[in-house]
Amino acid sequence: MKQTRTIEIVTGFFIILGFVALYVIATSATNIKAYSEGGGYTVTASFTNVGGLKLRAPVTIAGVAVGNVTNVKLDPRTFNAIVSIRINSSYNQIPDDSSASILTSGLLGEQYIGISPGGSEAFLKNGSKIQFTQSAIILENLIGQFLFNKASSGSK
Amino acid sequence: MRLLREAYYIILGFLQMLGAAGFFLARMLRLMPKALMRPRLIFQQIFNVGAMSLVLILIAGLFVGMVMGLQGYNTLSKFAATSALGTLVALSLLRELGPVVTALLFAGRAGTALTSEIGLMRATEQIAGMEMMAVDPIQRIVVPRFLAGVISMPLLVGIFNAVGLLGGYLVGVMLMGVDAGAFWGQIHGTVDLHEDFWSGVIKSVVFGIATTLVAVFEGYYAHPTAEGVSRATTRTVVNSALLVLALDYLLTAFMF
């Protein structure tokens, strides 16, 4: 209609600007890194208590993030919690006798899973089960234990 | 008493508009495939609706971000937690301020333009003329404008948020001395791609549909007189605002 060329240029600029803005925000102002590490494989671990472990909680080895928690289910027979972990495919040489513990970051921070590597020559693959697990430390149990110890040492 | 009656009429008018607009939306959806075959029209309307609102959104976003930086710093410093300023600004913008403020500004600038444009076409019988030439005015005039609004809103919100973050950074880091590393590092750690970013995008799309629908609807059914058009324009702003705020609550409760 009127001055179509200017209109088209400006509109194109606007659309590009919009998408660029969205892209920039998504990549530099969010935790997108946690999602975008290539492909991965899934292993499971069974805990007696997962405490406050949340979905998408980080999984680390020696403090380095290697994956996330993708699912938490209850085993109907053993009444243990079965946690599914997705590990980045670039970390495919984790010994299959490694142990997984639920740890807390800082004193009262979020809970995550730390994996301590074992010595086996076979590695974890898709569908493997981590045999050795350490459940979350429940604060109330800890306090109860402390009081109990205090009481018993006090009575000596 | 007058105040109560005012409120009653506003709410009643709002509900009635909602129902009628719903039917209108259904009509538009049926015509959408045909309208999509003329991308040129849609493109042109994106200019009218989106590109023309760009400057307003840029300025508003900058100011909102800067105010967030200022207010956030003041409040957080009471808890010695100013390092969390980045998180505060980012989450407020992405989750709430970005979609809602942009939607309200959009309704005011682009919404009223759409209503008065379509209403004027109705008043000067251009719409009747089109019908007489066997061209469906809803398909030719209304749907392209509707699609343009729905497409433009998320883009505008993205721009608003980006500029807002910049504003927050300018005030927080450069003016108030918050550590730049803490500002961005905090954001990286706490802003979640799905929970915060995508939910914000979803909100902006929903708001885009809502505000544009109200705007074209009021314009199309405006009384074909000068007074009718001006009243329709006022209704667009009021009803868009109410709809956006109500939807905001519903979406927030649903998503968070």
Add this chain to the structure above:
Amino acid sequence: MTTEEHKHSDHVVEITGLKYRVGDKAIFDRLNISIPRGKVTAIMGPSGTGKTTLLRVMTGQVLPDRGRVMVEGKNVARLTTDELYELRTQMGFLFQNGALFTDSTVYENVAFPIREHTRLPETLIRHIVLMKLQAVGLRGAAAMMPTELSGGMARRVALARAIAMDPKIIFYDEPFVGLDPISMGVIVRLIRVLNDSLGLTSIIVSHDVDEVNAVSDQSYLISNGKVVAYGTPEELEHNKSAWVRQFMKGLADGPVPFHYPAPDYAGQLLGEVDT
């Protein structure tokens, strides 16, 4: 040919027993009209009798409460939206204010229906648009915007647009209103010339008696929702009815009184009767 087919080939529009109310006011009360093919037919009457509504009924913009409206053998009220649009491609409609698209040039306005309904290449469209503009005498105004045109010129452009798709029927809604004598003469001439040279059926709604007499082959006179008189301009001039004479000659007083009903004059002045 059966009687039905014979009728259809003779009359483009046939309205029988039309009834239409708005609120509690009957606009049409058992109205019967038929428009013969190829001629210029006028529909006249005082303001507010619903002449424009009658046009809207014929084009399917308004649905009647009762009665049959047949256009080219099709019952307009029973058509689906698609069929109605199909029918409208054979119609041209000239609105009172032209109804041109204010954000497009004269050229774009005339080209609009062609672009929407056909896939003709731009070069061919250009030929058609220029020919139509030439027919109304405005080929030189092709690049102007509607806001730059005078009332008469805008109406002529609208006419060019109305004939852009070579319709069979063309409707004129008050085409003479608000024009200076020269523009009026132009429109009168155009209606006649286009009707005869393009083989159109023209239907004019107007209350400008002189102009209508100059251009129409036969006219209907409508009042209070009914047909009051029908005939060629000469026949109407010599019509015996006092009402028809008052209308055709433009007399201030007659069957339609000068004074709107009011209480006793002396009484109101002296304050005996309430205002």
